[in-house]
Amino acid sequence: MTAPAGTALIRDDLLERDRSDPLAPFRDRFRLPEGVIYLDGNSLGPPSMNIGTRIGALLADEWGSDLVASWNRHGWFRLPERVGTRLAPLLGAGGDEVIATDSVSVNLFKLLAALLRRPGPGRVVLAEDTNFPTDLYMAEGLVSLLRESGARLRLVPPADFEGALGPDVSVATLTQVDFRTGRKHDLRRLTALAREAGIPIVWDLSHSAGAFPLRLNDDRVEFAVGCGYKYLNGGPGAPGFLYVAREFQQSLDTPLSGWMGHRAPFDFETRYRPAAGMRRFLTGTPGILSMVALEEGLRTFDGVDMEALRAKSEELGNVFLRLADERLTGFGVEAVSPRGARERGSQVSLRHPDAYPVMQALIARGVVGDFREPDLLRFGFAPLYVRYADVWDAVETLRDVLACEEHRAPRFQHRDAVT
Amino acid sequence: MTAPAGTALIRDDLLERDRSDPLAPFRDRFRLPEGVIYLDGNSLGPPSMNIGTRIGALLADEWGSDLVASWNRHGWFRLPERVGTRLAPLLGAGGDEVIATDSVSVNLFKLLAALLRRPGPGRVVLAEDTNFPTDLYMAEGLVSLLRESGARLRLVPPADFEGALGPDVSVATLTQVDFRTGRKHDLRRLTALAREAGIPIVWDLSHSAGAFPLRLNDDRVEFAVGCGYKYLNGGPGAPGFLYVAREFQQSLDTPLSGWMGHRAPFDFETRYRPAAGMRRFLTGTPGILSMVALEEGLRTFDGVDMEALRAKSEELGNVFLRLADERLTGFGVEAVSPRGARERGSQVSLRHPDAYPVMQALIARGVVGDFREPDLLRFGFAPLYVRYADVWDAVETLRDVLACEEHRAPRFQHRDAVT
Numbered sequence: 060m061t062a063p064a065g066t067a068l069i070r071d072d073l074l075e076r077d078r079s080d081p082l083a084p085f086r087d088r089f090r091l092p093e094g095v096i097y098l099d100g101n102s103l104g105p106p107s108m109n110i111g112t113r114i115g116a117l118l119a120d121e122w123g124s125d126l127v128a129s130w131n132r133h134g135w136f137r138l139p140e141r142v143g144t145r146l147a148p149l150l151g152a153g154g155d156e157v158i159a160t161d162s163v164s165v166n167l168f169k170l171l172a173a174l175l176r177r178p179g180p181g182r183v184v185l186a187e188d189t190n191f192p193t194d195l196y197m198a199e200g201l202v203s204l205l206r207e208s209g210a211r212l213r214l215v216p217p218a219d220f221e222g223a224l225g226p227d228v229s230v231a232t233l234t235q236v237d238f239r240t241g242r243k244h245d246l247r248r249l250t251a252l253a254r255e256a257g258i259p260i261v262w263d264l265s266h267s268a269g270a271f272p273l274r275l276n277d278d279r280v281e282f283a284v285g286c287g288y289k290y291l292n293g294g295p296g297a298p299g300f301l302y303v304a305r306e307f308q309q310s311l312d313t314p315l316s317g318w319m320g321h322r323a324p325f326d327f328e329t330r331y332r333p334a335a336g337m338r339r340f341l342t343g344t345p346g347i348l349s350m351v352a353l354e355e356g357l358r359t360f361d362g363v364d365m366e367a368l369r370a371k372s373e374e375l376g377n378v379f380l381r382l383a384d385e386r387l388t389g390f391g392v393e394a395v396s397p398r399g400a401r402e403r404g405s406q407v408s409l410r411h412p413d414a415y416p417v418m419q420a421l422i423a424r425g426v427v428g429d430f431r432e433p434d435l436l437r438f439g440f441a442p443l444y445v446r447y448a449d450v451w452d453a454v455e456t457l458r459d460v461l462a463c464e465e466h467r468a469p470r471f472q473h474r475d476a477v478t
Numbered sequence: 479m480t481a482p483a484g485t486a487l488i489r490d491d492l493l494e495r496d497r498s499d500p501l502a503p504f505r506d507r508f509r510l511p512e513g514v515i516y517l518d519g520n521s522l523g524p525p526s527m528n529i530g531t532r533i534g535a536l537l538a539d540e541w542g543s544d545l546v547a548s549w550n551r552h553g554w555f556r557l558p559e560r561v562g563t564r565l566a567p568l569l570g571a572g573g574d575e576v577i578a579t580d581s582v583s584v585n586l587f588k589l590l591a592a593l594l595r596r597p598g599p600g601r602v603v604l605a606e607d608t609n610f611p612t613d614l615y616m617a618e619g620l621v622s623l624l625r626e627s628g629a630r631l632r633l634v635p636p637a638d639f640e641g642a643l644g645p646d647v648s649v650a651t652l653t654q655v656d657f658r659t660g661r662k663h664d665l666r667r668l669t670a671l672a673r674e675a676g677i678p679i680v681w682d683l684s685h686s687a688g689a690f691p692l693r694l695n696d697d698r699v700e701f702a703v704g705c706g707y708k709y710l711n712g713g714p715g716a717p718g719f720l721y722v723a724r725e726f727q728q729s730l731d732t733p734l735s736g737w738m739g740h741r742a743p744f745d746f747e748t749r750y751r752p753a754a755g756m757r758r759f760l761t762g763t764p765g766i767l768s769m770v771a772l773e774e775g776l777r778t779f780d781g782v783d784m785e786a787l788r789a790k791s792e793e794l795g796n797v798f799l800r801l802a803d804e805r806l807t808g809f810g811v812e813a814v815s816p817r818g819a820r821e822r823g824s825q826v827s828l829r830h831p832d833a834y835p836v837m838q839a840l841i842a843r844g845v846v847g848d849f850r851e852p853d854l855l856r857f858g859f860a861p862l863y864v865r866y867a868d869v870w871d872a873v874e875t876l877r878d879v880l881a882c883e884e885h886r887a888p889r890f891q892h893r894d895a896v897t
Binding site for chain 1: 509511514516518521522524525529530533534537538541542543544545546547548549554580581582583584587591595607610611612614615616618619620622623624626627633707713714715716717718731732733734735736737738739740743744745746747748749750761762763764765766767768769771841846848850851
């Protein structure tokens with residue numbers, strides 16, 4: 060029984076949507092604890108059902124049996140490319156344009172440094188002041204290292220970004236989906252705008268990859284980095300990834316030129332010669348446990364129709380916003396994410412003056428989102444395992460918490476180091 | 479029945495040594511395949527017996543049950559320090575002077591960059607041209623990034639290193655144990671010599687940590703990095719570590735200033751403020767699977783008398799060299815490692831013109847060492863699991879291979895990407 064348009068939603072409407080959801084079966088691929096509605100896959104995706112078996116085999120049948128020979132015998136040496144090739148279709152990229160390695164932070168440094176050092180008039184790295192801070196910190200570290208040669212970082216409010224694409228800018232960086240608001244940039248339009256100004260953009264796709272389909276090739280995106288542990292379900296601290304469009308790969312030189320990026324690492328030459336293709340963006344020896352876990356996380360996308368994923372992501376957010384309007388009136392809650400689904404990533408944030416204790420109370424009730432300074436309740440909707448009914452139940456739980464002022468209990472006031 | 483001095487050793491002598499070896503029981507801590515004599519722990523240490531259980535618990539009871547809350551609940555956030563504190567006693571360092579993160583390559587870049595950027599007349603990074611290449615490549619990448627400000631890399635043969643500690647040198651880097659020959663530097667003497675010249679040395683302890691006891695504090699070592707996957711048994715591509723003597727921690731600023739090194743990462747400030755202490759050397763989110771595996775690897779050292787470890791390491795090498803003398807005469811084998819045990823790490827290398835196929839034939843017989851360009855057979859002696867009788871059996875197998883010219887078989891000529 061679906062409510063007619065204009066009528067308030069009821070839970071049965073959402074159960075009905077779950078029944079007709081083509082992605083519903085994929086939920087079985089995940090190990091999710093009983094009694095938890097997990098709306099924080101935008102911070103850390105859950106493990107796949109198969110993760111224990113796969114990692115167990117890595118430990119026993121690869122490392123434990125073949126020891127160092129596993130580098131060849133079990134393809135460890137090629138894992139960064141293998142994982143990149145598996146990830147590429149989710150990004151709309153060629154299999155030879157993506158590689159998994161290091162962290163988002165380190166990968167961003169590589170690309171910003173490689174681009175900033177190219178000859179040209181610009182010495183400025185441009186970024187939005189609302190960007191996820193690690194991107195800003197890495198850019199700050201880079202320009203401070205290159206201060207003597209005039210490098211500097213310019214941070215502007217998002218509204219001023221386009222106007223700041225001037226001749227003194229050498230390289231810009233943007234995160235596609237804002238970690239606080241979920242606001243989504245138009246990759247294609249901004250990349251084209253910057254290209255006209257002769258400025259490369261390094262996109263951070265941490266909140267994009269796996270949340271909705273990307274078309275990096277079609278959108279003529281040149282450079283990107285991203286995160287493996289959010290929507291890609293790669294495990295805590297999973298390796299990050301880099302994307303470099305084919306035409307730029309051979310002309311870019313990262314200063315983080317470790318031996319795994321060498322053309323012939325086992326020749327042990329004294330001088331660095333970068334590998335052809337994406338391997339030149341590797342540095343040290345990759346962490347194989349984390350790399351295999353990321354590969355396993357990516358398998359949760361096998362056979363997924365990415366357009367269906369995007370449609371569900373948009374609908375989950377739409378339903379959440381609609382229910383917030385219909386059922387949270389008078390509780391001091393305000394939606395801060397865009398109303399238009401095309402302008403959002405796969406998360407919705409609400410503002411509330413007591414956001415921290417409210418989120419603690421929600422978590423205690425089994426609805427796991429997260430808090431972001433200073434007053435945001437953040438909810439991520441990973442379409443592979445979040446159900447429409449979960450959205451209903453999450454909003455109802457939030458309503459209960461606020462109605463009963465549960466969040467005023469002293470036990471919800473203490474702040475952990477990480478939330 | 480131990481042979482009297484001057485008499486050739488026999489296998490029974492070595493069985494006797496195993497019976498009286500105080501470290502013999504520790505072998506049971508490792509999962510080692512049947513029929514293999516593993517002399518490549520200097521490349522990749524074996525897994526501990528407990529690794530499957532520990533990682534299984536991480537996947538099921540931490541990530542799989544508590545999801546993102548594990549960052550606090552299971553101490554993931556503090557793992558880099560926790561692992562560092564566990565490692566510190568093996569280094570002779572304070573628990574607050576060591577942290578595990580990133581790779582050796584990336585960590586070396588952090589320290590070299592932080593030291594090179596300090597005010598002073600020197601703009602040169604000094605290194606031995608025989609150093610492990612990734613260290614040279616990272617230094618090359620750093621100085622090429624800073625070329626405009628006069629930075630450059632000077633590579634000298636080991637014999638010229640001390641003489642090259644001149645006023646134009648800003649920072650030097652040395653690997654304590656040479657990866658080819660096993661030759662060991664005197665940390666204390668060289669650190670003091672460089673200090674008199676006003677030059678900090680960043681030591682690479684990749685072939686030292688876990689191979690023999692270190693006394694970084696007593697030896698007044700200021701800066702070091704090292705590897706988790708060799709003698710520390712941390713698993714393939716385990717995180718590396720950094721050591722910075724307490725007095726220098728607050729004055730060093732790495733340009734790889736990621737959010738995990740921020741004083742308050744979850745305040746999401748726009749500007750970077752480094753954390754107090756070693757956390758400032760963190761960059762992105764640490765790979766928790768690899769970090770927990772390293773912690774488990776370090777547990778194999780629980781209760782180990784490091785002086786007994788050093789004594790056994792020296793004796794294993796001595797026995798190997800003596801047996802090579804006594805039993806490999808006439809086969810074209812030449813020892814390239816120092817004869818004096820105090821001048822060696824825990825490995826011995828032999829030169830042979832057919833080193834590559836000889837090592838392949840040895841591996842086919844279950845004696846696993848490795849080959850290093852152009853003509854080296856490399857054997858590592860990890861005292862926690864290598865037995866004296868293993869040394870005998872390895873030399874006998876090598877003798878058999880050479881006597882039968884087994885290595886001339888076509889199947890041993892093909893070179894893998896990694897060996």
